[in-house]
Amino acid sequence: MVLMKTEAAPAVHARGKLLFDGPEWDFDLVGRVYDACSEIALDEMGLDIYPNQIEVITSEQMLDAYASIGMPLLYRHWSFGKRFAREETLYRKGARGLAYELVINSNPCINYIMEENTMTMQTLVIAHAAFGHNHFFKNNYLFKQWTRADAILDYLDFAKTYVTKCEERYGLEAVEHVLDNAHALMSHGVDRYAPPRRTAAEQRERALARATYEEQSYSDLWSTVPTLNTEDDHVSGPGAVETSQLGLPAENILYFLEKNAPKLDDWQRELLRIVRSLAQYLHPQRQTKMMNEGCATFTHYEIMNTLYQRGRLTEGTMLEFLHSHSSVVFQPTFRDRRFGGLNPYALGFEMMKDIKRIAEEPTAEDKDWFPDLAGTGDAMGALRGAWADFRDESFAHQYLSPKTIRDLRLFSLDDDAEDPEMEVSAIHDEQGYRRIRRRLSEQYDVAAQDPRIEIVEANLSGNRRLVLRHMVRDERLLEKADCERTLQCLANLWGHRVKLLEICDETDDVLVEHDALPRPS
Amino acid sequence: MHIIDRRLNPKSKSLGNRQRFIRRAKADIREAVQDALRKRKVSDVEGQENIRIRAKTVREPSFSHGAEQGRRRYVLPGNEQYQVGDVIPKPPSGAGGGGADGSPDGDGEDDFVFTLSKDEFLEVFFEDLELPNLEKRKLMSLKSPTPVRAGFSTEGSPSKLSYARTMRNSLARRIALRRPKDEDMREMEAALFQAEAARDEPKAAALRIKLQELRERRRVVAYIDPIDLRYRRFEPKPTPTTQAVMFCLMDASASMTEQLKDLAKRFFMLLYVFLSRHYKEIDLVFIRHTSVAAEVDEDTFFRGVQTGGTVVSSALLEMQRVIAERYPVDEWNIYAAQASDGHNFSDDMSRCLQLLNEELIPICQYFAYIEVTEREFARSRFASQLWSGYLGLEGLHDNFAMRRVSSAGEIFPVFHDLFARSNAAA
Numbered sequence: 001m002v003l004m005k006t007e008a009a010p011a012v013h014a015r016g017k018l019l020f021d022g023p024e025w026d027f028d029l030v031g032r033v034y035d036a037c038s039e040i041a042l043d044e045m046g047l048d049i050y051p052n053q054i055e056v057i058t059s060e061q062m063l064d065a066y067a068s069i070g071m072p073l074l075y076r077h078w079s080f081g082k083r084f085a086r087e088e089t090l091y092r093k094g095a096r097g098l099a100y101e102l103v104i105n106s107n108p109c110i111n112y113i114m115e116e117n118t119m120t121m122q123t124l125v126i127a128h129a130a131f132g133h134n135h136f137f138k139n140n141y142l143f144k145q146w147t148r149a150d151a152i153l154d155y156l157d158f159a160k161t162y163v164t165k166c167e168e169r170y171g172l173e174a175v176e177h178v179l180d181n182a183h184a185l186m187s188h189g190v191d192r193y194a195p196p197r198r199t200a201a202e203q204r205e206r207a208l209a210r211a212t213y214e215e216q217s218y219s220d221l222w223s224t225v226p227t228l229n230t231e232d233d234h235v236s237g238p239g240a241v242e243t244s245q246l247g248l249p250a251e252n253i254l255y256f257l258e259k260n261a262p263k264l265d266d267w268q269r270e271l272l273r274i275v276r277s278l279a280q281y282l283h284p285q286r287q288t289k290m291m292n293e294g295c296a297t298f299t300h301y302e303i304m305n306t307l308y309q310r311g312r313l314t315e316g317t318m319l320e321f322l323h324s325h326s327s328v329v330f331q332p333t334f335r336d337r338r339f340g341g342l343n344p345y346a347l348g349f350e351m352m353k354d355i356k357r358i359a360e361e362p363t364a365e366d367k368d369w370f371p372d373l374a375g376t377g378d379a380m381g382a383l384r385g386a387w388a389d390f391r392d393e394s395f396a397h398q399y400l401s402p403k404t405i406r407d408l409r410l411f412s413l414d415d416d417a418e419d420p421e422m423e424v425s426a427i428h429d430e431q432g433y434r435r436i437r438r439r440l441s442e443q444y445d446v447a448a449q450d451p452r453i454e455i456v457e458a459n460l461s462g463n464r465r466l467v468l469r470h471m472v473r474d475e476r477l478l479e480k481a482d483c484e485r486t487l488q489c490l491a492n493l494w495g496h497r498v499k500l501l502e503i504c505d506e507t508d509d510v511l512v513e514h515d516a517l518p519r520p521s
Numbered sequence: 522m523h524i525i526d527r528r529l530n531p532k533s534k535s536l537g538n539r540q541r542f543i544r545r546a547k548a549d550i551r552e553a554v555q556d557a558l559r560k561r562k563v564s565d566v567e568g569q570e571n572i573r574i575r576a577k578t579v580r581e582p583s584f585s586h587g588a589e590q591g592r593r594r595y596v597l598p599g600n601e602q603y604q605v606g607d608v609i610p611k612p613p614s615g616a617g618g619g620g621a622d623g624s625p626d627g628d629g630e631d632d633f634v635f636t637l638s639k640d641e642f643l644e645v646f647f648e649d650l651e652l653p654n655l656e657k658r659k660l661m662s663l664k665s666p667t668p669v670r671a672g673f674s675t676e677g678s679p680s681k682l683s684y685a686r687t688m689r690n691s692l693a694r695r696i697a698l699r700r701p702k703d704e705d706m707r708e709m710e711a712a713l714f715q716a717e718a719a720r721d722e723p724k725a726a727a728l729r730i731k732l733q734e735l736r737e738r739r740r741v742v743a744y745i746d747p748i749d750l751r752y753r754r755f756e757p758k759p760t761p762t763t764q765a766v767m768f769c770l771m772d773a774s775a776s777m778t779e780q781l782k783d784l785a786k787r788f789f790m791l792l793y794v795f796l797s798r799h800y801k802e803i804d805l806v807f808i809r810h811t812s813v814a815a816e817v818d819e820d821t822f823f824r825g826v827q828t829g830g831t832v833v834s835s836a837l838l839e840m841q842r843v844i845a846e847r848y849p850v851d852e853w854n855i856y857a858a859q860a861s862d863g864h865n866f867s868d869d870m871s872r873c874l875q876l877l878n879e880e881l882i883p884i885c886q887y888f889a890y891i892e893v894t895e896r897e898f899a900r901s902r903f904a905s906q907l908w909s910g911y912l913g914l915e916g917l918h919d920n921f922a923m924r925r926v927s928s929a930g931e932i933f934p935v936f937h938d939l940f941a942r943s944n945a946a947a
Binding site: 054055076080092112186409477 | 526
């Protein structure tokens with residue numbers, strides 16, 4: 001589908017022509033506003049988007065969408081029902097409002113907007129999601145590398161049908177059992193490092209080369225050498241050989257189970273694969289939360305202001321917009337009762353604005369810190385580049401400026417569980433800028449925040465034990481009860497004994513050992 | 522850009538998820554429902570219910586860092602006065618207050634409350650319960666047959682004529698037998714007229730013959746022939762009775778205190794709600810008695826105070842009269858629940874037993890006797906007049922049951938006991 005611009009309202013002549021007045025919206029109006037936004041977003045800001053599909057939904061449907069992790073269609077599982085019940089209760093009590101929109105990384109890009117929004121909110125939402133998020137989805141390297149926007153809807157459809165069929169064939173309980181176990185491992189079902197992306201042809205070629213090499217280097221003589229026959233197979237012996245063949249250590253637990261778990265049926269493997277694909281699809285969103293929201297917020301701010309400057313929005317609309325905008329980017333301070341961590345909208349928006357400022361009106365300090373960026377005048381170019389090539393962690397590391405640190409009055413706090421007090425380790429001063437920047441970058445590093453757990457050993461021929469290792473950083477052990485339950489899930493899928501060692505990353509000492517045996521459903 | 526209106530899409534897309542969730546949390550929900558019953562007022566038995574689900578039943582575990590040990594570093598906004606090296610006392614409740622740690626779903630471990638809809642509530646409420654003797658009765662109480670569509674027939678009354686079918690047949694037959702169409706005829710006549718006007722006699726003659734042939738054909742092949750006619754056909758289909766009448770019998774003499782009446786009321790309510798899930802239409806008949814019985818409306822039934830002796834048979838006679846008058850046995854499923862504190866004139870017992878044994882229990886689907894007593898009596902194992910009398914009936918009839926209740930909390934278990942599936946199967 002090609003985006004169409006209305007011929008009736010070219011940008012230059014549009015000056016002074018109001019788009020709308022009053023809160024009511026209708027479909028024509030949404031179409032006109034979309035066109036007006038698209039002129040600014042595409043022609044002036046140079047955004048590059050997937051075609052949009054805007055879907056108007058009710059609040060109940062929004063709750064539905066919430067419950068299924070924002071997916072337009074998803075297989076059935078009780079946990080989504082739980083989420084729905086929870087969200088619904090909070091919403092009905094008035095404890096939590098609903099999002100004004102929801103956007104899906106797909107091609108065409110699906111934007112849900114709520115029917116009870118006013119026209120101002122619809123405009124804001126279109127500018128925010130249909131252009132901001134959409135551009136980010138299409139251009140950010142993580143999304144490009146890890147998600148396939150044009151295939152996701154078909155895949156979800158396949159997954160849903162497949163799960164339903166499994167339920168019919170093997171029973172609700174059996175399917176639920178696999179899904180429960182798989183969900184527990186979802187956070188460890190993603191590849192954290194870029195995979196070697198080989199096509200099937202390349203893989204065949206490599207397999208052939210490997211076989212040829214083995215043929216050529218085969219020597220009958222070696223088979224006469226007696227093999228070491230040790231009982232304790234977790235030091236050496238057959239286990240060790242397998243360890244290298246299985247590609248251990250492996251970080252992606254779900255992938256490993258899907259390929260190697262000895263007791264799973266094909267359909268169970270396929271279920272693991274579905275859960276894993278979903279986890280992988282959602283992973284970039286975790287890694288770019290702050291940037292993604294920053295990008296969308298910056299985009300809506302620019303578009304709304306441009307529309308207003310051209311006289312296309314009334315002052316009333318603008319006031320309503322500013323009210324919701326400022327509540328979205330509101331950052332309570334750490335002492336505030338409302339404080340719930342850094343608001344990704346606030347920080348993201350602040351940093352995007354800052355990049356624009358540095359490009360257009362740099363100070364001497366900026367010239368020191370960002371010699372390549374300061375004063376280039378091409379703010380949009382710089383922003384588009386940042387949106388394409390960074391994730392939260394690297395973005396904070398690259399672009400967090402002293403001014404932003406000062407504006408937000410960021411400071412860094414060290415917290416050791418053994419001390420009764422926490423220590424301030426950096427504040428917004430000359431000595432602190434770099435340190436805060438590094439700390440913030442770490443804070444946004446999903447890979448560093450999640451526990452680092454790997455499969456290190458799998459015995460496929462003997463006692464079939466699976467051994468995992470948690471590299472303990474900063475003495476942060478796993479939450480015990482949760483860990484045992486999750487390990488139980490892992491054992492259920494593996495089908496044999498599973499062991500998890502928590503190992504200090506500095507001394508290599510084993511700090512804690514967990515053990516689990518499979519339990520039938 | 523497309524705009525799609527999804528508002529009219531089928532609602533509750535997540536119904537499947539919800540059902541799975543309820544199935545998962547069944548144990549908790551069942552407990553909560555019974556708990557709720559003990560507490561709530563009888564009058565809103567059918568309302569919604571907030572259910573507290575314990576986190577542990579629906580926990581979704583994952584590997585996560587514990588909050589107890591280790592070193593953490595946070596970047597926080599809004600520094601006002603701190604310098605490097607300042608120490609801050611930790612907020613009392615763990616890392617929650619000052620922590621910006623990446624655990625936004627820390628509240629995942631809390632219990633949470635959600636609302637069960639009325640239907641779901643009743644579903645759980647009456648889970649494992651079944652109407653006693655329903656099967657048997659269904660066979661016996663086939664209602665007067667209702668007509669059901671059953672295709673088309675070639676004969677029937679004119680009022681059942683199916684025009685569409687008939688005309689379709691007619692059209693097919695006309696095409697098959699090549700009945701000349703009206704416009705062909707008109708054309709031919711016009712041609713003949715022209716030929717006559719032009720005095721082209723040979724052509725006119727040929728046309729006349731042709732026209733004659735066509736007219737003849739039209740006469741033979743009728744526009745609508747009797748064989749075209751189709752009538753909508755209905756077949757009588759017997760449908761089981763879906764109406765029930767529920768008799769509430771209660772002793773209204775002074776010995777029944779407000780509290781006992783309230784107990785009885787709860788039982789009646791439960792029975793009513795339970796029956797209303799199985800029958801389209803339920804009539805309620807309230808009969809109260811002292812030494813004489815009368816049919817009264819609901820308010821009077823529960824609130825009115827009367828004085829007098831206690832003659833149970835009067836109520837049974839009244840019930841018999843009402844059945845004879847308004848509820849033909851072959852059309853109505855009859856349920857009766859009698860609540861009493863157990864008093865009766867001893868002279869009356871034999872009459873009661875005879876009435877029940879020979880007249881009433883055989884025509885009832887189910888007859889339940891609930892003896893409401895003060896707690897002390899229940900404990901004393903003192904058998905009342907009615908209780909000891911009715912004991913003999915229990916062995917004789919499957920559809921007669923009797924239970925004792927002395928507190929509101931017992932109502933549901935007793936009810937459950939009466940209608941539990943295994944009982945019905947016996």
